[in-house]
Amino acid sequence: MRYARPLAQLIEQLEKLPGIGPKSAQRLAFHILRASQEENQRLATAILEVKAKTRYCQRCFNFSEEDLCPICQDARRDQSVICVVADPRDLTAIENSGEFRGVYHVLQGLLSPIEGVLPDQLRVRELIERVKSGTVKEVILAMNPTVEGDATALFLSGELKPLGVKVTQLAMGLPVGGDLDYADQVTIARAVAWRREI
């Protein structure tokens, strides 16, 4: 036994967190040991309360403290444009861009027949209900440009188009600040195919 038991226990618990290896766990544990008890109390409280106080927005399935999330509650957001994302992190990434003023729909995953993720496990039915309600003009499919993301987008587009709604997807091409020389072939191919007049 190399560390005092309470310290060893803290390191053990921290190591269970994703991306936290033994070294990081040790560094964090020493920090917590040196921090004030008030700070540690705030951290512990936040950890304990997050599950109990967080639920899903009943409309878009983003995490929310109330029945409807702040975005769905916001009257200034355009409720006729729905951006469909796989999970709340993608939602935050799009929000941070500041470019989108519509509302969201969080699928809570991507289709993956290999891993047994079928449309029933995602919030697909709820999305279709929202579109059927009639006020939606456009659905933006904002999945990651991966095999699962593309498969999910293709499936959703097949479900949504017959409902008479405009279905779009995020543009693919060169990342801003990127380097043509370092871009992969598929990205360049997309950038050429999706080129636009200036």
Place this chain on the structure above:
Amino acid sequence: MRYARPLAQLIEQLEKLPGIGPKSAQRLAFHILRASQEENQRLATAILEVKAKTRYCQRCFNFSEEDLCPICQDARRDQSVICVVADPRDLTAIENSGEFRGVYHVLQGLLSPIEGVLPDQLRVRELIERVKSGTVKEVILAMNPTVEGDATALFLSGELKPLGVKVTQLAMGLPVGGDLDYADQVTIARAVAWRREI
């Protein structure tokens, strides 16, 4: 407000930890949100208890749950050889090597006149008392090979040698598995100067 308040609070608390940026804090928060409440309870308890239950070993000043740390209590350890380290992390690094069977003395820092760290702020007096007690035959100075580490080792060696104890320091040279071509000049210079017959 992009995240539900409890989630935002957790992210805010996690971001205060060293080496945890906004992205990592977000990733950890989502993990905690998905983890079971029992797991979160164990993590929170470990955070809350670590300060209250951890104190310093009265002999070597390593972190300890009891008055004496497990190493100082261990009758199989050679109490006549003391390895002096700057902090408990260095102690763990040496323990993990499995090479040392003596006991330790944790200075709780390194001398740094620029930052105002003087011998009085470290556990120097306690080290000298231990050596004076008469059972100590060798003191190994195991500071990092840095400016502060070297200065601390030099200072301690000046204090300890007059007490008639053998004072040694860790060997410097090429790291095992290292590459001569990538080693810095100072390391190679030490490796040459400290060479030994095979």
